[in-house]
Amino acid sequence: MSGAADVERVYSAMERAAGLLDLTCAREKILPILTAYKEALADSVIVFSMSGGDHSAELDFSFTIPSGDVDPYAFGPSTGIPTETDHPIASLLSDTGERCPVAMYGVDGEVSGGFKKTYAAFPINDLLDLSKLVAVPSMPPAVAENAELFARYGLDKVQGISIDYQRKQVNLYCGDIPAESLEPETVRSMLREMGLREPSEEGLEFVRKSFAVYPTLSWDSSRIERICFAVISTDPTLAPTRVESDVALFSKYANNAPYAYAGERRTLIYGLAVSPTKEYIKLGSYYQISDHQRKLVKAFDALED
Ligand code: GPP
Numbered sequence: 001m002s003g004a005a006d007v008e009r010v011y012s013a014m015e016r017a018a019g020l021l022d023l024t025c026a027r028e029k030i031l032p033i034l035t036a037y038k039e040a041l042a043d044s045v046i047v048f049s050m051s052g053g054d055h056s057a058e059l060d061f062s063f064t065i066p067s068g069d070v071d072p073y074a075f076g077p078s079t080g081i082p083t084e085t086d087h088p089i090a091s092l093l094s095d096t097g098e099r100c101p102v103a104m105y106g107v108d109g110e111v112s113g114g115f116k117k118t119y120a121a122f123p124i125n126d127l128l129d130l131s132k133l134v135a136v137p138s139m140p141p142a143v144a145e146n147a148e149l150f151a152r153y154g155l156d157k158v159q160g161i162s163i164d165y166q167r168k169q170v171n172l173y174c175g176d177i178p179a180e181s182l183e184p185e186t187v188r189s190m191l192r193e194m195g196l197r198e199p200s201e202e203g204l205e206f207v208r209k210s211f212a213v214y215p216t217l218s219w220d221s222s223r224i225e226r227i228c229f230a231v232i233s234t235d236p237t238l239a240p241t242r243v244e245s246d247v248a249l250f251s252k253y254a255n256n257a258p259y260a261y262a263g264e265r266r267t268l269i270y271g272l273a274v275s276p277t278k279e280y281i282k283l284g285s286y287y288q289i290s291d292h293q294r295k296l297v298k299a300f301d302a303l304e305d
């Protein structure tokens, strides 16, 4: 299939995912982004993700781009990447690429608003030590200021980062989390120390199953803005909530979101995000996967059995 056909195929899947939530896609904002990477789309990992509660009025998309193949800034200022040079965020992606072994880049946006974030991901079998990120000059100082706390809870092996240009925030996607760090008692004390809210009982049970944990930091202060615990599975019933309207919405999405790997079960990624004042759930459905997701799902299933 040609790149142009992939653009239409992915856009149409995005429209179907958005339709499940009664949302409309802004074609004029999405097409330039997909088109900039059209040759990479056939092999991208692609996720469409919704959120519950107050956040349910949006659907996000994200896709990966192999490092070296394309310029992660290719879509240019017209689609939203800032060119302002007076904020360190403008050089964070390139600074990270210069100092760390980036294996994969990624792009993230909203179906209605367009471009939001970029990702840089490190080699899967060789997670990056947090100290390497602390040394990147344009990182928010909050990363260094919380490094000791993160390390104490086993959040010091980093799979990738995301850079949110609208909110001016950075996520650190931590992997290889020690099981002990996910025990309810440990999670309670971790969140207390981070100044974040204590999750519900369902939330704490959910957190035990996490394969990745990602704090969010900004340039504004040393505060941790929020943290998200992520679970990957093919089980459509894992959203940690008893709120009926949310259960129905997550279930509809988990059972109907489009995916391109026919013959397999749909891979889902759930998140429990906790800020100082609230908790909310995210649910991403993989439209395209790689063997890495297959491996993660297998490991999860083995734990559950
Ligand atoms: C989504 O973050 C996370 C991913 C698409 C995984 C990226 C993983 C890498 C290894 C690069 P989010 O949308 O839940 O976070 P936020 O809402 O804070 O942007």
Ligand code: MG
Pocket (backbone or CB within 6 Å): 060
């Ligand atoms: Mg998001």
